[in-house]
Amino acid sequence: MHPDTSATALATNAATAVAPRLAALAPTERGALLRALSGVLHDHTDDLVHLADEETHLGTERLQGEVLRTRVQLQMFADIAEEGAYLDVVIDHADAKAFPVPRPDVRRMLIPLGPVAVFTASNFPFAFSVLGGDTASALAAGCPVVIKAHEGHPRLTDVTVGLAATVLPAGCLTVVHGREAGRALVTDPAIQAVGFTGSTTGGRALFDLAARRPSPIPFYGELGSLNPVVVTPAALAQRGAQLVKQYIASVTRSQGQLCTKPGLLFLPSNHDLSELLATEIAQVNSTPMLGPWISEAYRATAAELAAHPAVSTISSTLTTSDSEHTHEDSPTLLTLPAHDLRAHPELLRECFGPASIVVTYDSAEDLLATLKELPGSLTATIHGREGEDEQLSQSIWFTQRAGRFIWNDWPTGVAVTRAMHHGGPWPATTSSPHTSVGAAAINRWLRPVAYQGTPEALLPTPLQSKNPWSIPQSLK
Structure with missing residues (x-):
């Protein structure tokens, strides 16, 4: 086995092992993890910026601002996780008199996909990297993340992953290096979705890999854009x-x-x-x-x-x-x-x-x-x-x-707000309904499940009528 693909298997195995634990965390617990990651960035900003500037030449002023933006993203998704509205809970109570036929009790919510892969970007070593929006939204959704490091800032990637490991459960955030590892990551059966920011050529090649899997998975690629x-x-x-x-x-x-x-x-x-x-x-x-x-x-x-x-x-x-x-x-x-x-x-x-x-x-x-x-x-x-x-x-x-x-403004600069949509039709992205910035970014890492006629004791916590997490529930 190639060393890169062996490292990929180790990373995905660790992510698979922790996935049930991360998915089961209460909203407040998940939010606390994201806030802790923001705190880690705050505590180590100067060292991280110095290392990032050595590898990317983007300048300390730009990089200081990018760290702040990354912290804001983490805090925003902490809020989103804690509020619980992203679960989109809908409860239709049974109705024996419903027209034209009686209606059973049906309850629907969004659940995390499981382990996902995130390919980091060369031009944003923080905001679209290890702890960037893809990772923040995936962790908020309850998905462990395997990072594919960009060759433009490998040392920064490893240091950031190491700092994140001080506050996250083991396996929640792992990293692999190299193109072979990246391809192996996209085709690994444990990986349930991929987030990618990069070139149209590279993104399309990985997109095709994801589509050709025996069980195809979503590939959320942000690729090229002319921005007229x-x-x-x-x-x-x-x-x-x-x-x-x-x-x-x-x-x-x-x-x-x-x-x-x-x-x-x-x-x-x-x-x-x-x-x-x-x-x-x-x-x-x-x-x-x-x-x-x-x-x-x-x-x-x-x-x-x-x-x-x-x-x-x-x-x-x-x-x-x-x-x-x-x-x-x-x-x-x-x-x-x-x-x-x-x-x-x-x-x-x-x-x-x-x-x-x-x-x-x-x-x-x-x-x-x-x-x-x-x-x-x-x-x-x-x-x-x-x-x-x-x-x-x-x-x-x-x-x-x-x-x-x-x-009457200019496209450079993407505000970190809940309403922001950072996506578009091909070739801007591979999936235009989705975004990599804004509150809706969390939707990429979730899928809907409905429970019919299920006893209260067997229902997931968000669907229970007593609502122990106090999250929004749409009732009918």
Whole structure:
């Protein structure tokens, strides 16, 4: 047996052993575990941030904020677990007089799937990693988690798992390393669902593995996204220069290594902002990419896009001060007319890094015809003017396929709120009804079960009429 697959078997066996115990915990007990994990992050923030910066080059300020965001996620899911509403308990009492036939006593709730796998992301070593939203929501649901470590921050992963082990029951959170281990994890019979954040190519390969299992399992992959941003003529006239500055800041935030980076900016053809766009992006300082694999893929994709005959360049040097340690790359800004984008769908591909395409449109009809051809995205944004753009904006919303619609803001930055939806139609995700951020993220790790005519003593605690956990119950 390959060493990586052997490690996977050990991890899944440990998760299987603890699964019944974790599922049986009362809401308050599960919430306490999540709060304890938040406390561990708080107590070790400085050391973890230092290690994360060594491995990812994301900068201590950004990483400090990400630790705080991760703690907020853990605390939010502690609240959700304690409230118990996520169990979606519905009780239909027996009714001998029900029309047209008598009705038995039926009680329904959601139960944890069992052990699940979480593949961590390279660009969020905390918020989408060991104790990120996937793990927090899975533990809140009562599912043990086996982490597939990302090769971009292996030491941070191991240290974080070790700290988590000081407050969690053994087996609740384990880790494996290596691609062979990852594939073995997806096909291991003990694993009941997978959460993944990464590339479309890698995610699709694992998705296919999950689907080809003798017993297929859900694969919740967050993959690639173009995140189109539309500027209406009214918004352009009102604040065009300001929008350029904000756009460049959004494209180059975290060196463009964000799943919500605006990959397409739609401007009216008469925008007259090319010089300002070039000036603003030229002022952006190159900073290190996450690693050589990101840097090389960025340069290759950006060069292919820039070389396309339909595309013109606003700014693209693609020269680097690359070294073994920094992997710095310059931003790339390209442009083409909307009708050419429709004619060349091969240009509709994510370029992960500080690159974006300005698409110019001649009319509302030209804009809407192009938006209709875009693949699914995590976000779709409109910069418009209230009182003037309502009808156009409604048409844009209706045309696009995205998981989050944004008005007069930028897609980079995903708020940790209960209502947040971070998902979208393919290729943004493999399962558009679900989210990896927000309260609904817990639903990925649960399945419904109904009990009919079951004596009170045999019912799971949440379905009992005496309701010892004091959780919400929908009664009829």
